[in-house]
Structure formats: structure tokens, C-alpha cells
Amino acid sequence: MTKTILITGATDGIGLETAKKLASKGHTLLLHGRNSGKMQAAIKAVSAINSNAKIETYLADLSDLKETVKLADEVKSKHAAIDVLINNAGIFKTSNPITKDNLDIRFVVNTIAPYLLTINLLPILNNNSRVVNLSSAAQAPVDMAALNGNLSMNDGEAYAQSKLAIIMWSRGLVHTMNEASPMIVSINPASFLGSKMVKEAYGMAGHDLSIGADILVKASLSDDFKNASGKYFDNDNGCFADPHPDGLNRQKTNELITNMESLIKQLT
Numbered sequence: 251m252t253k254t255i256l257i258t259g260a261t262d263g264i265g266l267e268t269a270k271k272l273a274s275k276g277h278t279l280l281l282h283g284r285n286s287g288k289m290q291a292a293i294k295a296v297s298a299i300n301s302n303a304k305i306e307t308y309l310a311d312l313s314d315l316k317e318t319v320k321l322a323d324e325v326k327s328k329h330a331a332i333d334v335l336i337n338n339a340g341i342f343k344t345s346n347p348i349t350k351d352n353l354d355i356r357f358v359v360n361t362i363a364p365y366l367l368t369i370n371l372l373p374i375l376n377n378n379s380r381v382v383n384l385s386s387a388a389q390a391p392v393d394m395a396a397l398n399g400n401l402s403m404n405d406g407e408a409y410a411q412s413k414l415a416i417i418m419w420s421r422g423l424v425h426t427m428n429e430a431s432p433m434i435v436s437i438n439p440a441s442f443l444g445s446k447m448v449k450e451a452y453g454m455a456g457h458d459l460s461i462g463a464d465i466l467v468k469a470s471l472s473d474d475f476k477n478a479s480g481k482y483f484d485n486d487n488g489c490f491a492d493p494h495p496d497g498l499n500r501q502k503t504n505e506l507i508t509n510m511e512s513l514i515k516q517l518t
Contacts (some may be wrong), residue, residue, distance in 0.1 A: 252275075252276050252277050252278060253277045253278070253333035253334055253470070253471070254277070254278040254280065254329060254331070254332045254333050254334075255272055255277050255278065255279055255280065255332070255333060255334040255335075255336065255470060256280040256282065256308075256325060256332055256334070256335050256336065256371075257269055257272075257279065257280070257281055257282065257336045257338055258282040258312065258336065258337055258338050258339035258364070258367070259282065259283070259338045259339030259340060260279075260281040260282055260283060260292060260338065261281070261283035261284075261285065261288040261289055261291070261292040262288065262292070263459065264338060264384075264439055264459055264462040264463055264466065265336070265338040265339070266292055266295060266296075267459040267460060267462070267463035268336065268338070268462075268463040268466045268467060269281055269292065269296050270295060270296055270299045270463075271460075271463050271464070271467050272467060272470070273296045273297075273299045273300040273303040273305075274299050274300055275467075275471075276300065276302075276303075277304075278304040278305075278306075279296065279303065279304065279305050279306070280306045280307075280308060280325060280329075280332070281293070281296070281305060281306070281307050281308070282307075282308045282309075282310060282321065282339065283307070283308075283309060284309060284310060284311045284312070285309075286309060289307050289309065293305055293307065306328070308321055308324055308325065312339050312358070312359050312363040312364075312367075313341075313349045313350075313355050313358050313359050313363070314349070314350070314351075315351070315358070315362065315363065315366055315513075315514060315517045315518050316517070316518055318363045318366050318367055318370075319366065319370060319518050321367065322366075322367055322370035322371050323370070325371065325374070326370075326371070326373065326374055329374055330374060331374050331375075331376065331379075332371070332374055332375065332379065333378070333379055333380070334379065334380045334381075334382065334470045334471075335367070335368060335371060335375065335379070335380070335381045335382070335432075336382045336384075336466060336470060337364035337367065337368065337381065337382065337383045337384060337416070338384045338466070339359060339363070339364070340359060340360045340384055341355055341356055341359045341360065342356070342405055342409045343405045347402075347405070347408065348399075351399075351517050352399045353398075353399040353513070354396060354397075354399060354402075354403065354408050354412075356405075356408035356409050356411075356412045357396065357397050357408065357411070357412050357415070359412075360409070360412035360413060360415075360416060361397075361412045361413075361415040361416050361419070361510070362510050362513060362514070364383060364416060365416075365419050365423075365507075365510055366514055366518070368381055368423070368434075369423075372431070372432075375431070375432040376430060376431075376432065377429060377430050377431060377432065378432075379432035379433070380432055380433045380434075380435070380469070380470055380475070381420075381432050381433070381434040381435070382435055382437060382466060382469045382470055383416050383417075383420050383434065383435065383436045383437065384416070384436075384437060384439060384466075385413045385414075385416050385417050385436040385437060385438050385482065385493070386409070386410070386413040386438055386441075387438045387441045387484065387486055388406070388409060388410040388413055389410055389413055389414035389417070389493055389494040389497065390407065390410035390411045390414060390494070391411070391414070391494070391496045391502075392411045392414060392415050392418070392496065392502070392506055393411060394505065394506070394509050396408065396411060397411075397415070397506070397509055397510070397513075398509060398513065414493065414494050414496060414497055415506055416436060417436040417482050417493045417494075417497040418496070418497050418499075418502065418503045418506050418507075419503065419506060419507055419510065420434050420435070420436045420480065421436075421480045421497065421498070421503060422500075422503040422504065422506070422507050423507075424479050424480035425480070425500075432479075433475065433476070433477075433478060433479040434479050434480065435469055435475060435478040435479065435480075435481055435482075435483060436481070436482045436483070436493070437465060437466065437469055437482075437483045437485065438482070438483065438484045438485055438486060439461070439462030439463075439465055439466060439485050440461045440462050440465070440485040440486055441486055461485070462485070465483070465485045469483065478490070482497065
């Protein structure tokens with residue numbers, strides 16, 4: 251049975267590789283990017299895998315929370331239901347780490363935007379749907395001052411905190427849901443894969459992107475992840491695992507979600 255799958259950050263890296271693998275299986279793809287030129291190149295790459303691939307495209311800058319809401323609204327205007335949301339879009343290094351709203355772009359793109367997108371798409375997600383959130387082996391305790399834009403950080407610190415934060419809200423959201431809600435899982439796709447992000451951050455080619463894409467496809471489709479809601483999968487070790495201890499702390503998770511909700515209310 252074919253699925254309708256939304257992938258953010260689908261114009262390069264793991265997102266594009268995942269899209270190609272899903273296209274080869276005949277699934278309907280909703281591809282998100284923020285650059286029209288790169289989107290056209292992505293369509294060409296996916297279509298080369300399957301010339302009959304069903305592809306829709308959505309342009310949005312996820313560093314802008316209003317655009318994130320607009321993205322969700324556009325998807326809902328075209329679909330009464332989707333089967334999988336892959337929150338893949340992420341950022342590590344940039345020449346300007348501060349958004350127009352004076353927030354750290356790593357927290358906005360890696361943590362807050364996927365939360366906001368997921369929340370806004372819940373009406374078209376059901377208990378057979380899945381939300382696959384991209385985390386990382388790099389995880390560090392979240393400083394709420396940094397999340398709120400009141401403390402500057404270097405690239406590595408901001409990235410590691412934002413990637414633990416997505417695990418935290420994933421688990422926290424599951425605790426508030428009922429039986430009609432989607433499965434939500436966090437994934438470390440594997441360390442040092444050959445994405446643009448890794449090349450820019452570490453100056454290295456990295457490992458085969460298929461390693462990460464394969465686990466995202468598995469999380470999206472396989473029965474192995476049917477009951478994975480609230481869990482964290484570490485693809486470096488090929489198994490479900492505990493994240494950083496803060497990822498299991500309910501009080502800190504609630505504080506994180508409260509802070510995100512406050513920012514969302516202010517900025518949307």
C-alpha cells in the first residue's frame with residue numbers, strides 16, 4: 251500500500267536520498283525546500299529514480315515560524331490525511347546564526363519549527379500515521395536562555411542542544427496524546443554522514459548517505475517501528491537507546507515545551 255509522505259529539507263542530503271528511496275517504492279512524496287532552484291534539481295533527481303513518481307513541492311523558510319504555519323496550511327489544503335511526516339530539515343553552521351526574530355537559527359529550524367509543523371498537521375495525522383524526527387548523537391542539556399534568544403552559542407553547542415530538544419518534545423508530546431494520535435519517534439540517522447551539513451561543519455566527505463536514508467525509510471514504513479512512539483533510535487548502534495538523561499526528564503521537557511509555546515504565540 252502506497253503512502254503519502256512529507257519530507258522537510260528534501261532538496262539535498264539525507265532528505266533527498268530518502269525521497270529517492272521512497273520514490274522507488276511508489277509512494278506519493280510531498281517535498282519541502284526553501285530554494286526553488288534546488289527544488290527543481292531535486293524533482294529531476296527523484297524522477298530519474300521513478301519517472302512516474304507522484305511529487306508535490308512546497309517552498310518555505312523554516313527559520314520563520316509564520317512560514318512554517320503557512321506550510322502546514324498548504325499541506326492541509328491539499329490533503330485530508332498524510333501517512334508520514336519526516337522532520338528532516340536541519341542546520342548546523344551558517345554565516346548568520348540569528349533569525350529576524352532574534353532567535354538562534356539552530357533552535358528554530360532544528361527544534362521549534364518541526365514541533366510547530368507537527369502540531370499544525372495533527373488534524374490530518376491519525377493512529378496509523380508516523381512522525382519521524384531527525385536528532386543526532388550530539389546531544390547537550392538545553393539552556394532555556396539560549397532557546398529564547400538571550401544567550402549566544404557556538405555552532406556545536408547550539409546544534410547539540412537543539413537535537414536533544416527535539417527528542418524531549420517528541421517524548422513530551424507523546425505523553426499528551428490519545429490512541430488516535432500518530433507514532434512519534436526520534437532518530438539519530440548515524441554520525442558523520444556525507445551531507446552538506448557535515449561537509450560545512452567538519453570539512454570531511456562523510457559516510458554514505460544511504461545509511462541515514464535507509465533508517466528513515468524503515469522508521470517510516472517498517473513494522474519494527476510500529477510501537478516506537480516516544481522512543482529514540484540510535485543508528486550508530488543500530489538499536490533503540492536512551493538519549494542524554496535530560497531527554498528522559500519530564501520536568502525539563504515540560505519547561506522546554508512551555509518555552510516553545512510562548513515563543514510560538516509571540517511569533518505567529
